[in-house]
Structures are given as structure tokens and as C-alpha cells.
Amino acid sequence: MKALVTASIAILLSTAAYAVEPTGSDKFNTDPGFDLGTLSADNFYDVIVPLAKKEGTVTFYDFTDSFGPLFNDRFIPEFEAKYGIKVEYVRGEDKAANQQLIAAHNSGAKAPADAYFVSSGSLPLLGGEGVVANVPLHKLLPSGAALDPAIATVTSGIDHGGTFLPFHRNQTGIIFDTRTVPADTVPTNLDSLAAWAKANPGKFVVTSPAGGGSGSGLMQAIAFAKVTDAACRETFVQWNITKTEADAFAAGDCMAPVWDYYKDILSSIEVTNGNSDTLNLIANGAGAIGTAWEDMAYDFTGRGLLPPTVRQQLLEEGQVGGGDGLFLPVNGSNPAAGLLMLDFLMSKEVQLEKLSAVGSRSARTDIDPAQSFTPEQVARLIPTEQFKERALARMPAVLNDQLAAYFTANVLRK
Amino acid sequence: MSGSKVKTATLLLCLLPGVGYLLALFGLPLVRVLSGSFTERGSEGPTLATWAELFGNPVYMDGLWFSLWLGIAPTIVSLCISLPLSALMQANETSRKLFGTLYKIPLVVPGIVAGFLVLVILDRGGMAGRLLAPLGVTMPRLVRDDWGAGAIIALSWKTVPFMTLIIAGSMAAISKDVLSAARTLGANHLTVLRRIQLPLAQPGVTAAVLLSFIGSLGSYVIPSLLGPSYPLPLSVHMFSEGFQQGNWPMVYAMGTLLSAMAIAVLLAYYAIIGSLSRNDTARG
Numbered sequence: 064m065k066a067l068v069t070a071s072i073a074i075l076l077s078t079a080a081y082a083v084e085p086t087g088s089d090k091f092n093t094d095p096g097f098d099l100g101t102l103s104a105d106n107f108y109d110v111i112v113p114l115a116k117k118e119g120t121v122t123f124y125d126f127t128d129s130f131g132p133l134f135n136d137r138f139i140p141e142f143e144a145k146y147g148i149k150v151e152y153v154r155g156e157d158k159a160a161n162q163q164l165i166a167a168h169n170s171g172a173k174a175p176a177d178a179y180f181v182s183s184g185s186l187p188l189l190g191g192e193g194v195v196a197n198v199p200l201h202k203l204l205p206s207g208a209a210l211d212p213a214i215a216t217v218t219s220g221i222d223h224g225g226t227f228l229p230f231h232r233n234q235t236g237i238i239f240d241t242r243t244v245p246a247d248t249v250p251t252n253l254d255s256l257a258a259w260a261k262a263n264p265g266k267f268v269v270t271s272p273a274g275g276g277s278g279s280g281l282m283q284a285i286a287f288a289k290v291t292d293a294a295c296r297e298t299f300v301q302w303n304i305t306k307t308e309a310d311a312f313a314a315g316d317c318m319a320p321v322w323d324y325y326k327d328i329l330s331s332i333e334v335t336n337g338n339s340d341t342l343n344l345i346a347n348g349a350g351a352i353g354t355a356w357e358d359m360a361y362d363f364t365g366r367g368l369l370p371p372t373v374r375q376q377l378l379e380e381g382q383v384g385g386g387d388g389l390f391l392p393v394n395g396s397n398p399a400a401g402l403l404m405l406d407f408l409m410s411k412e413v414q415l416e417k418l419s420a421v422g423s424r425s426a427r428t429d430i431d432p433a434q435s436f437t438p439e440q441v442a443r444l445i446p447t448e449q450f451k452e453r454a455l456a457r458m459p460a461v462l463n464d465q466l467a468a469y470f471t472a473n474v475l476r477k
Numbered sequence: 478m479s480g481s482k483v484k485t486a487t488l489l490l491c492l493l494p495g496v497g498y499l500l501a502l503f504g505l506p507l508v509r510v511l512s513g514s515f516t517e518r519g520s521e522g523p524t525l526a527t528w529a530e531l532f533g534n535p536v537y538m539d540g541l542w543f544s545l546w547l548g549i550a551p552t553i554v555s556l557c558i559s560l561p562l563s564a565l566m567q568a569n570e571t572s573r574k575l576f577g578t579l580y581k582i583p584l585v586v587p588g589i590v591a592g593f594l595v596l597v598i599l600d601r602g603g604m605a606g607r608l609l610a611p612l613g614v615t616m617p618r619l620v621r622d623d624w625g626a627g628a629i630i631a632l633s634w635k636t637v638p639f640m641t642l643i644i645a646g647s648m649a650a651i652s653k654d655v656l657s658a659a660r661t662l663g664a665n666h667l668t669v670l671r672r673i674q675l676p677l678a679q680p681g682v683t684a685a686v687l688l689s690f691i692g693s694l695g696s697y698v699i700p701s702l703l704g705p706s707y708p709l710p711l712s713v714h715m716f717s718e719g720f721q722q723g724n725w726p727m728v729y730a731m732g733t734l735l736s737a738m739a740i741a742v743l744l745a746y747y748a749i750i751g752s753l754s755r756n757d758t759a760r761g
Contacts, residue, residue: 158723265601271706273717333601334706335621347602464722472536475707 083203086224093196093391095398104205107406112146114399120149121400124176126157126185127387130231133420142407148400157181164392165192174392177401178408182387183218184460186227189390196391199225204402206409214426218388220302220459227388228409231417232424234357234377234384234454235280236445238342241372243351250352252379253288257328259352264331268341268350271475272467275338277354279467280383282321283458286466288380289320302459309462313469325474334475342369357384361422361443375445377453385457386424424450513729527726531734539708545738547625547710548694551632555689558633559640560682564670566645567656577645584638588631592702595631596620620703627703632693639692640685647681648674676754683750687743694739711735 082103085091091099102110115121125134131154139150153160153176163175165188174194181189189195201207201215202225214232216225237256239249243266250256260267270278290296295317298304304312312318333350335341338359344350346369355375363369389408395401407413414425415435422444432441444450457463517526531537562580566573583591598604600620609616620627651674659669675682697712704710711731719728 156720158720274706333621336701336704336706336709343596344601347600349600349602349606468536471707472534476536476539 083199085197086199086226088197091197092193093198093393093395093398095395095402097399099198102203104203104208107203107205107402111399111403111406115146115148115397115403118148118397118400120151121178121397121404122151122153122176123178123180123404124153124155124160125180126155126160126182127180128154129421130180130423133417137416137420138408138413141413142404145407146403148403150404157185161185161188164189164194168192168194168393174395176392177395177397178389178404179392180230180387180389183227183385186218186221186223186388190221190223190226194393195223195226196393197224197226198391200228200389200391200405201225204228204406204409206406206411209411209427209429210409211426211428214386219385219457220300227390228405229386229426230389230408232384232386232426234424234445234450235277235284235382236355236357236360236375236377237352237382238345238355238360238369238373238375239352240345240348240370241374242370243348246374249374249376251376253285253324256352256378257324260328261331263351265333265349266351267328267332268344268353269332269334270338270341270354271334271336271471272463273471274336275341277338277341277356277359278335279463280356280457281354282325282466282470283463284378284380284382284455285324286318286321286458287383287455288378289324290317292317298462299458301462304459304462306461306465309459309465310469312462313466314473318466318469322470322474325470329474345369345373357424357445358422364443365422365440371439374442377445377449379453381453381455383455383457384424386426510729510732513726514733516726516729518724518726527730531727531730536708537711537714537731540711540714541734541738543625543704543708544694544710544712544735545742547628547632547696547700547704548690548739549742550625550629551636551693552686552689554629554633555636555640556682556686558637559644559685560675562637562641563645563648563678564674566641567648567651567674580638580641582638583634584642586635588635588696589698589702591631591635592699595627595634596702599627599630621705623705625700625704628696628700631699631703632696635699636689636693640689643681643685643688644678647678651677679750679754683747686746690742691739694735 082101083099085099093099097110097114123134123139125131134152139152142148143150160175160179161181164179167174169192186195201210201212207215207225207228210229214229216222218227218229239246250259256267269281270276272279272282287299290299298312298317301308333344335344338354338356341350341353342355342360342363345353346363357375360369360373360375364371364373389405391398391401391405409427411427411429414427415430417423418425418430418432419436419440431447432444433447436444441447458466514527515523515525517524562576566576586594596603599616600606601616601618603616603620606616618626619630655677656669656673659673664672695712696710697716700710701713704713711734715728715731718724718731
């Protein structure tokens with residue numbers, strides 16, 4: 064029986080039509096125990112499912128707190144029921160998990176998990192340490208075919224060739240309560256927003272850029288809109304920028320229009336310490352317009368923590384978003400089950416369920432909320448047309464951190 | 478082995494549980510924190526760079542003063558409530574039972590719950606604001622205000638029971654005969670409190686002030702929830718430097734500085750109390 068299965072797999076591998084090639088190298092940096100060179104999206108299930116079932120278990124690592132219930136209650140039980148493979152689910156702080164993975168790799172030990180979900184900020188470190196398998200997952204996995212190729216191959220300016228799957232996409236935006244700001248009068252660009260804020264003191268609630276991603280998202284959006292000099296704008300995509308360079312940029316002439324924008328409205332706005340804090344003030348009715356993460360506001364509204372009259376939008380100049388991703392580690396204990404889990408998590412069903420449950424966007428091009436969701440759910444999201452036209456990629460994390468520090472020290476510090 | 482050596486060894490063995498505990502759980506971490514503050518992220522060897530960055534950054538210095546403010550203000554507010562409350566509890570059995578029950582309620586409520594209670598009640602658009610709005614009364618800004626009023630209220634709310642527990646215990650230990658003698662000699666309640674109860678309860682008051690100040694100085698959750706977006710206390714900076722930036726030398730330096738400032742404030746407190754006591758004694 065064992066010989067028959069082995070022979071069948073060997074035949075399937077030998078007939079692979081469009082086998083994938085390693086990225087950034089002429090050979091794969093991991094040896095899963097089967098020939099990656101003959102594996103393709105066409106023969107993926109025929110080859111991988113029997114191997115994964117034989118492995119019987121998969122360890123999946125998740126760096127978030129927010130996705131825990133979704134994995135625990137839905138995706139993992141669904142995966143186990145579909146394939147009969149037991150999932151060991153591990154959650155924890157990603158800095159520690161990254162170091163553990165790197166230490167295991169450097170000592171020649173097996174990777175602690177078979178599939179990883181980490182922040183996109185971890186990619187430079189993990190890629191640099193050689194712990195990410197150089198397998199173009201967007202080509203290998205059947206679920207990868209529907210992914211936007213640009214999003215599937217480039218993350219935070221790093222061209223990883225598809226080794227880092229965009230599992231979760233998020234977007235910063237502006238939320239407003241239509242009870243106090245009717246949708247047809249809400250400011251739609253930065254200048255009208257500033258004018259509205261000054262006319263309505265305390266009603267525009269802004270998360271501090273150092274306190275939460277929605278605040279730094281607005282800061283980046285202002286920078287993208289107000290910094291027009293081409294040489295200055297090159298810094299926004301300088302992914303290898305150092306802390307010292309970022310400090311100098313924050314204090315230089317390039318960013319002056321951004322700080323001037325904030326100084327102009329600072330006495331009229333409420334600056335909060337976190338994303339939830341901002342949403343709470345909107346929920347209380349104390350604020351009318353605020354900065355927000357789209358998925359967080361979607362979730363809060365769905366759970367009744369924000370009134371159903373709250374709507375989301377992107378400013379005309381565009382607002383930034385990002386996301387977090389999945390990868391196959393080098394030298395995992397159950398590589399076939401790991402690959403199968405990654406494929407499952409990128410499937411249309413899971414991505415749609417994720418968007419519906421927590422407002423987490425997808426890089427799949429075949430998902431349109433208007434086609435699948437109720438009108439009430441669609442109303443809780445940023446309008447799809449705005450998302451397509453106005454979503455911008457985030458700046459390098461180092462630059463963002465130093466801009467936020469400069470804001471605190473020189474704008475917020477009165 | 479000679480008799481004196483055996484004696485010394487026995488003595489050391491007897492001291493080991495106490496001294497060893499102090500060395501292992503207090504001395505060693507303190508040495509680690511202090512030595513760690515003289516390192517720099519990403520480089521080996523001793524350096525003053527982290528301290529220079531700490532003292533050279535106005536954001537951190539504002540954070541230090543705000544930490545001290547959040548240590549001192551709730552302690553003073555709590556003392557102003559706890560002292561008369563403790564004295565009232567000594568007056569008779571009824572007041573002891575009544576206040577003795579009431580003040581203990583916040584004792585069992587965790588700090589984060591106290592923070593959320595204040596947030597829900599006193600924030601803009603909160604319960605108090607909504608109740609007062611029909612009366613035309615607008616609540617002053619208490620949450621995220623520049624003085625940290627909301628944080629001070631929550632910290633005081635948590636501190637009063639601890640302080641009262643200690644001070645009331647000290648006052649209860651004062652002999653009733655002494656208080657009766659003072660009353661017999663014509664002293665009123667205020668004089669008894671000022672000239673008899675407070676001086677005799679001084680060790681308890683000092684302990685209560687010390688514990689409250691240290692607790693408030695290092696608080697993290699309540700200032701995070703209720704404090705202004707600027708300045709942030711050093712405790713909040715320590716968290717972000719450690720867990721978001723991975724800058725542990727800065728965490729060590731901030732921790733050392735906070736501890737040093739706490740010691741300085743307490744020494745100043747002892748000096749003031751000592752001076753007041755001497756003046757009181759001199760007046761006879």
C-alpha cells in the first residue's frame with residue numbers, strides 16, 4: 064500500500080505541467096521531503112493532501128490577539144473537518160516567536176511551527192535570516208491564482224516573489240456619525256476636514272500617531288498629500304532608511320507642511336492615546352468624526368459598540384493601509400500540512416468569512432462585498448470604489464516611527 | 478572547626494533565608510537594572526549614551542515630572558481623605574462599623590476596573606455628562622486633560638482604602654486613656670487629632686504615604702486609560718521602549734531614574750516631617 068502511494072505521488076510529480084521555481088535562488092532553501100521542483104498548482108491537491116494526511120498534524124502560529132476567536136472557533140475546526148488533520152494552534156508575541164524561529168534555524172533544529180502568521184514588519188528580519196521558505200506560494204497554491212499579483216509579491220516595499228502571502232489586509236480611514244454629520248456634508252478632503260474641525264472644536268477625534276495605527280495612518284496620508292517635492296517623496300518609499308535618516312527627514316523642510324497642518328488644527332481637535340479610545344468618543348457622541356482602522360470600526364459597529372449610523376470613508380487624497388501575512392518556514396516538521404493550511408487560509412471561502420466576520424480585507428480579486436454581503440454589512444465598510452481608488456501603501460515602519468516621535472516632541476508637546 | 482567558626486557558620490545559615498531572599502529577589506535585579514542602564518542598544522560595553530539620551534530628550538523629562546505629579550497628587554488627595562476618615566473611625570463603634578465597611582469597597586476592585594469606571598462616568602459623553610446635560614451643566618474635561626485629573630481621581634480612589642487601613646490601624650493602637658486624658662484637660666477633637674493622634678500615628682502615616690506614593694508613581698494602566706496624550710508618564714514610556722522598540726537599556730535607565738526620584742521625594746518627605754516634629758517639640 065505504502066509503495067503504491069509513493070509510486071502514485073512519483074507519477075504525479077513527474078507529470079507536473081507548470082512546476083514552480085524557487086525565488087531569489089536557483090534552488091529551494093528547504094527540504095520538505097518531497098520534490099518542490101515538480102509541484103504545481105495543478106497537482107497540488109493530488110500530491111499534498113495524501114502527504115499532509117500522513118503527517119497528521121500541523122502547528123500553526125498566530126501573532127495576533129484579535130484573530131484568535133476566528134481561528135479557534137471557525138477556521139481551525141473547518142480545516143480539521145475538511146482534511147482530518149489536527150491543528151496545534153499557538154499564539155504569542157511575534158518578537159519572541161521570530162527570535163525562537165531564527166534560533167531554531169541557526170542551530171539546525173526543526174522550525175517550531177509549520178505555518179506562520181506574522182506582521183508584515185517582521186518580514187525584513189525573517190527574510191534576512193533565511194527562515195522563510197523561498198517558495199512562490201501565490202503560484203504554487205491553487206488559492207493563490209486569484210490573488211492580486213502586485214500585493215502577493217511585494218510587501219512594505221520588499222519584493223519577496225510570493226513567499227509571504229497577504230492573508231490580512233487592513234486600511235486606515237475616517238469614520239463619521241451620520242447623526243451629527245450627514246453623509247452629504249462630511250468633509251471629503253484634508254482641507255475641508257481642517258475647516259470642519261476648526262468650526263466644530265472637539266468633534267474631530269484624532270488618535271495620536273504614537274498611540275495607534277489609525278493616527279499614524281492619518282499622519283502618513285497628510286504627508287502623501289502635502290509633501291509635493293519629488294525628492295522629498297522618494298523618502299516615502301526608501302525602505303532601507305535608517306533611524307538617523309528618518310529623524311533628519313522628520314525635522315527637515317520636507318515635512319514642514321505636515322506639521323503646519325497639525326498645528327493649524329491642534330487646538331480644535333481631541334487627541335487620544337489609542338484607536339479604541341477614539342472609537343469610544345464617537346460612540347459616546349462626544350466626537351463626530353474620527354480616525355479609524357476599517358476592520359476595527361466594522362467589528363465595533365457589528366457588535367453594537369458603535370452606533371449603526373457610523374459610516375467610513377477614505378479622503379480624496381488617499382489614505383494608507385497595509386496588512387499581515389503567512390509564510391512557510393524553512394525546515395518545518397510537517398511541511399505538506401503547512402502548505403495545505405496556507406492554501407486553505409487563502410481560499411475564497413475563508414477570505415470571505417474573514418471579511419464578513421471582522422472586516423479584514425482580502426488580496427483576492429474575486430471578492431466583492433456588494434455581491435456577497437448584506438446591505439447592512441456593506442454599509443459598515445469603506446465604499447468599494449473608494450477602497451479601489453484611494454487606498455495607498457504605508458511608508459517604511461522606521462520612517463513612520465520617527466515621524467510619530469517627532470510629532471510627539473514638537474507638535475503635541477505644547 | 479573551632480567554636481567561633483561554628484558560631485559564624487550557624488549565624489550565616491540562620492541569616493540565609495532572609496538575607497538570601499533579599500539578595501536574590503531584590504539585590505540582583507537591582508544590580509542588573511543599574512548595570513543595564515549603562516549599556517546601549519546594539520552595542521557592547523559600558524556607556525553613558527542611554528543616560529544622555531534620557532536626559533537630553535524633553536519628552537522623557539516631561540514624562541519624569543508627570544510621573545512625579547501622578548505619584549504626589551493622588552497621595553496628597555488620599556491623605557486628605559484618609560486622615561479624617563481614620564479619625565472618624567476612632568470616634569465610636571457606629572462610625573467605625575459604617576466607615577469601616579464603606580472604605581473597603583474599592584479595596585477589592587482592581588486598578589484597571591477603577592480606570593474604566595472613571596472613564597465610563599467622567600469621559601466626554603460619559604454617564605455624568607449625560608445626566609448633567611439636561612440641567613444645562615457641562616462637565617469639565619477630566620479625562621485626557623493636561624493635569625491628569627481623571628488619572629488622579631482613579632488613583633486616589635484606589636489608594637484611599639490602603640491608606641485608611643494603615644492609618645486607622647495606627648490610630649486604633651493609641652491608648653484610649655491618652656485621648657481621654659487630653660479631653661479631660663480641655664483639648665477639643667481637632668487638638669486631640671493634631672497634638673495626640675497624628676504624632677502617635679506618625680509611623681503608620683509615613684508607611685501609608687510611602688506605599689501610596691510608590692504605587693501611584695509606577696502606575697501604568699490608569700494613566701494609559703485616562704491621562705493626556707502628552708506628556709506620558711515614564712511608566713508608559715518604559716512599556717513602549719521595551720515591548721515596542723526593544724530598547725531595554727532605556728527601560729533600565731528610566732527604571733533607575735524613577736527609583737532614584739522616589740527615594741529623593743521620600744527623603745524630602747522625611748526631612749519635612751522631622752522638621753515639623755522638632756518645631757512642635759520646641760513649642761512644647
